[in-house]
Amino acid sequence: MVGTDTSRRSYIGIARMSSLAIHLLWLLIHLVISIFFFVLKIANVLESYLISSGFLKKYESINVGKLRYLAVVVDSEDALQINKVIKLVQWLADIGVKHVCLYDNEGILKKSKDIILKNLSCVKLFEEGDEQSLRGKKTMSLEFASQSDGKEALAKAANLLLKKHLKLRSLGENQEEKIFTEAHMTEALRAVGSGGPEPDLLLVYGPVRCHLGFPAWRLRYTEIVHMGPLKSLKYGSLLKAIYKFTLVRQNYGK
Incomplete structure (x- = not known):
């Protein structure tokens, strides 16, 4: 009995020491990771300041025409x-970006578009064909989008295609005319007012790293960059994201 009690106490002691060692190891790893991200954050803030101040000369000549x-x-x-x-859009206008789409899931920016446009004299509402009309002008076209331009728009477009299918069927058209392609869907989305051009670059401001419901059919060749929360908005970080995009070579295939 004495030997059994001694063995049990030894086992409990070893188990406690192992648990303590694992806990200390976890704390150490957590500390190292926290220090790493803290240093990375400081480095990003410093880099953003240097870019904003003009110390890093390579950011002064950006081929914004590629965007x-x-x-x-x-x-x-x-x-x-x-x-x-408003500050973000003004910065984009100062950089020379010609076409911008503002998106949030609940349509808050859509409801505030009058306030935004009132405070930005160099901005006008987006219209199809703006790319040609704004060339050479110091004016930006601004589009507002929300979730209603996503799933709801897709449902409206599908309903439009269904009506077209039923109409062709009633007229006895060829079967080939009843096959809907990607081009038909694009045309239907444009017809319901949710076509829109495909962004070259998408900047995400928020706590999560996703497009938050931005219409997926407009993101086929889009570069996506997470910028962090809007409260930590920095001109240098914005300029860096655009500069890095201009260096990317995109292969679209044949």
Whole structure:
């Protein structure tokens, strides 16, 4: 009995020591990771300051012409910071971006578009064909989008195609005419007012790293960059994201 009790105490002691060692190891790993991300954050802030101050000369000459259309996705809570959104759009206009789409899931930016446009004299509402009309002018076209331009728009487009299918069927058209392709869907989306150009670059402002419901059919060749929360908006980080995009070589296939 004495030997059994001694063995049990030894086993319990070893188990406790192992548990303590694992806990200390977890704390150490957590500390190392926290220090790493803290240093990375400081480095990003410093780099952003250097870019904004003009110390890094390579960011002064950006081929912004390569960025034909830019989309900005803002988390719904961040979208309430209208002053920040206005500042962001003004910066994009100063950089020379010609076409911008502002998106948030709940349509907060759509409801605030009059306030945004009132505070930005160099901005006009997006219209099809703006790319040609704005060439050489110091004016930006601004599109507003929300979830209603996503799933709801797709449902409307599908309903439109169904009506067309039933009409062709009633007229006894050829079967080939009843096969709907990607081009037909694009045309239907444009007909319901949710076509829109495909962004070259999409910037996400918010806590999560996803497009937050931005219409997926407009993201086939889009570069997506997570910019962090809107409250930590920095001109240098914005300039860096656009600069890095201009260096990317995109292969679209034949």
